Amino acid sequence: MPRTTTDTVPRGRLSGLGQPVLESGTCTLRPWRASDQASVVAAFDDPDIRRWHARSMTAEEAAAWIAHWPDRWRAETGAGWALAVNDEPVGQISLRHLNHADGVSDVSYWVMPAFRGRGVASAALGTLAVWAFDVLGLHRIFVDHSTRNPASCAVATRAGFRLEGTKREDALHADGWHDMHLHARLAADVAPAG
Template structure:
C-alpha cells in the first residue's frame, strides 16, 4: 500500500478530517494564537505563514505524511489538526501529531480524530505501528492517546525542546494495527 498523492476525507465519530483550505486562514490564525497551542504545537502567526502551512499539509505527494484539519461534520468549522507523518513504508510505521483549538477542547475531538487517522493509516496506507509523543506536563494529551488506543510505552527524559525553550520529558505511546 502507499500514501495517496492528494488528501482524502476521513470520517470519525463526530469529526470530519479534511484537507486545509485557504478559507481556513482566519480560523487557523485564531487557533495558533492560543497560548496552549503556542506552547505545545506552535504554528505560524501571520496569514502568509498560515498559507504556507496549508500548502505543506495539503501536499501528500512525497508519500511521507498524511495531514488533515479536524472539523465539525455539520458546518466544517476548524477544531484542530491531526497528522500521520514520518511515514516509513518499508518499516510500516509512522508518527501521529495533533492539536485542538480552544473551542474544540474537552469534547473528545482529539481522541476521535486520532482514532480515525490511525484507522486510515492501518487500513488504507498499510502501516503496522504508530507512535506519538507528548510532554508529560500535558496530561490532556496523555488522555487523548489512551482514549485513542495508544498504550504508554515509557518516558523519554528531557527529549524535546518546546516553545518555552525548555527540554521537557515526554511520554511515548504506541498502537499496533493488531491492537
C-alpha cells in the same frame, strides 16, 4: 517490517489517490483548504497550542503550512487534515513524519479551546489510526507528548495508544527540556471500546 497485505495501498502509490475525508463521529477529517488560513492563525492565538507545538503562526506561515500538505501527500512523507465541525476547522491532526515504506508514522493534533472536552481529538486519533492501518497498511503509529501535558496523554490513551515509556529531556520547550511520554498503537492491537 512493513505489512505486505495486497488490500492496502502499495508504497509509492499514494500520489495516485486523493486524500480521503474521514468521519470520526465527533468531527470530519478533511484536507486543508487555502480558505482555512484565518482559522489556523486563530488556533495559534491559543497559548496552549503555541506552547505544546513550540511555534507561533503568522498569516503567511499559515498559508504556507496549508499549502505544503498536498506536496507531503504526493511525496508520502506526511498527511494533514483539518478537524471540521459544520465544515469549519476546529482542530488538526496529521501523520507528521510518515514513512510509508517502513509502515511507521507519528501523529500530531490540536483542538481549538472552544471545542475541547467533547472527544474531538481522541475520536479523530482513533479514526485516523484505523484508516492508516487498514488502508495505508501502516504497522505502527506513535504519539509523543510532554509529561507536563496530561490532556495529550489522555487523548493518546483513550485512542488506544499504549504508554511505552518516558524519554528523558527529549524536547526543548520555551521553559527548558521536557521529558516526553512515548505512546504507540500497532495494527495488531485490539482497538479500544467505542
